[in-house]
Amino acid sequence: MKLRAQQQSPSFLTILQYIVLGSAVLYFGKPLFVPLSFALLISCILYPVCIWLEKHGFKQMTAIILSLLLVLILVTAIVLLFVQQLISFSNEWSALQEKLIQTYDSFSLWITREFEVSREKQLEWLRNAISQSGFNAVSFIQKTLSTGAVSLVLFILIPVYVVLILYHRDRWVEVIFRMFPNHGKTRIRAILHLSIKSYYNFIKGMLLVYLIVGLLNSLGLYLLSVPHPVLFGFTASILTFIPYVGIIIASLLPITISWVTYNSIWYPLGVIAIFTFVQYLEANVIFPLAVSSRLKINTLVTLASIIAGGILWGVAGLILFIPFLGIFKMIADRTPGLQTWALFLGGEASEVKPNGE
Secondary structure, eight states, X not given: OHHHHHHHSOOHHHHHHHHHXXXXXXXXXXXXXXXXXXXXXXXXXXXXXXXXXXXXXXOHHHHHHHHXXXXXXXXXXXXXXXXXXXXXXXXXXXXXXXXXXXXXXXXXXXXXXXXXXXXXXXXXXXXXXXXXXXXXXXXXXXXXXXHHHHXXXXXXXXXXXXXXXXXXXXXXXXXXXXXXXGGOHHHHHHHHHHHHHHHHHHHHHHXXXXXXXXXXXXXXXXXXXXXXXXXXXXXXXXXXXXXXXXXXXHHHHHHHHHHHHXXXXXXXXXXXXXXXXXXXXXXXXXXXXXXXXXXXXXXXXHHHHHHHHHHHHXXXXXXXXXXXHHHHHHHHHTOGGGHHHHHHTTSOOOOOOTTOO
């Protein structure tokens, strides 16, 4: 019996080989896996909506198209809001640029006075820093156009994948049954149902959290008279999906804008105070109330998965790896053979019946 258990336990070298092989597959398969991953997550969100519509007399394809249109309308509205805010921000860029130049001149004079470094020397350092950073306007435009073309392709592919996944959902479930014949259809179906339901409720709660946090951020910045409070407020809200680091990145621009606009240290401190207070409310009040089943994942594992996602899939990896990690955590909590992974990911390993039935 002990020998059998030892044979079933994979060695560290075997696990490392799986990790390296899996990372290579994910990295080189990025053009295929990224749109499929987005489509899979969107399908999990739309599945309960499709079931509800089908129960109320809609045909399967009609229910899928209606639920997908609802998501597209919501995403389009959010994008248009941000575009409108960015256009308004760009219209004021010339005035802001003058203030930035004035601030830079004052800062440069202070460096010259305090450290006896000439303006010419400072400009030379600045030019060297820009050249060493590899910034090039032509390459930047090329990358922007390339990213836009890829985004357009994804915008077309992802809805098609979503329709196909939802339309053939029974077939995909049957494939999973045949891939894991020893686990029992009842257990697999229960895990799939609970994972989709939990993830759907989690996403609903998170959208409500982002909306409330964005409104509170925007209201605070508006009362502080910071320019473009909606843009900065909702950007900070969305970036909170990156633990600790996201809110710091999101606060840099409004802090800079408020300092340049009013030439006072109190406004940047006010921005910091607003974001800190809203983050405290989000962690202790808003999140527990809005999200009934929080995905309790270890912070270290979360940050590591974000970094790994950025390395393997870029920005898409930053967005996708966390929800997939959460889904794997929910599956591991309910699968006897994955209890060690459930414990590693941060929660308490839940008790699962031996037969899983």
